[in-house]
Amino acid sequence: MNLGNLPNLHVLSLCTTINCNAPRNAPRPAVLHDINLVLGAIRGSNKVTNLLFDFTILGPRPLAGFFEQDWVGMFHEVIRIADEKPLELELQMVEAAGILEVGHLGTDKLFVHIMEKAAPLLDYPKICTHFCNPWDRRFGPFPRGQVRSRCMR
Numbered sequence: 001m002n003l004g005n006l007p008n009l010h011v012l013s014l015c016t017t018i019n020c021n022a023p024r025n026a027p028r029p030a031v032l033h034d035i036n037l038v039l040g041a042i043r044g045s046n047k048v049t050n051l052l053f054d055f056t057i058l059g060p061r062p063l064a065g066f067f068e069q070d071w072v073g074m075f076h077e078v079i080r081i082a083d084e085k086p087l088e089l090e091l092q093m094v095e096a097a098g099i100l101e102v103g104h105l106g107t108d109k110l111f112v113h114i115m116e117k118a119a120p121l122l123d124y125p126k127i128c129t130h131f132c133n134p135w136d137r138r139f140g141p142f143p144r145g146q147v148r149s150r151c152m153r
Helices: 030-039 062-066 071-082 108-117 121-125
Strands: 012-017 050-058 087-094 127-134
Touching: 012 030, 030 071, 050 127, 071 087, 071 108, 071 121, 071 127, 108 121, 108 127
Parallel strands: 012 050, 050 087, 087 127
Antiparallel strands: none
């Protein structure tokens, strides 16, 4: 997919599934690698103001396929796309069919791992980030199709 041919692109929403059902020795799809290729096609000079990444996790062992993904590469692409202009990033993870439960062993580690990989975003005050941790009882996932108002910072 070549997004370089869309100079007036303002909002990009990517919904994908990370399937962690594969046996431990089987190769796992590099979902974020593929997303990074798509993001890399966006021109450095662009009009993108909003990015939404919606990940559905399949399988009883989310850690088996999730930790190995290229989170750092994805966040570096977000920084490149922002190019010093205001950009709003929403990242949400949804469990498929209630396979994962709140308090499931390792889900907190998974969320902390992703937040650590997102640390470079802190150096860019014009990038406003919204992270949804579905395993925290205090916060529910963002409703699909909901449009948020611009960040106030």
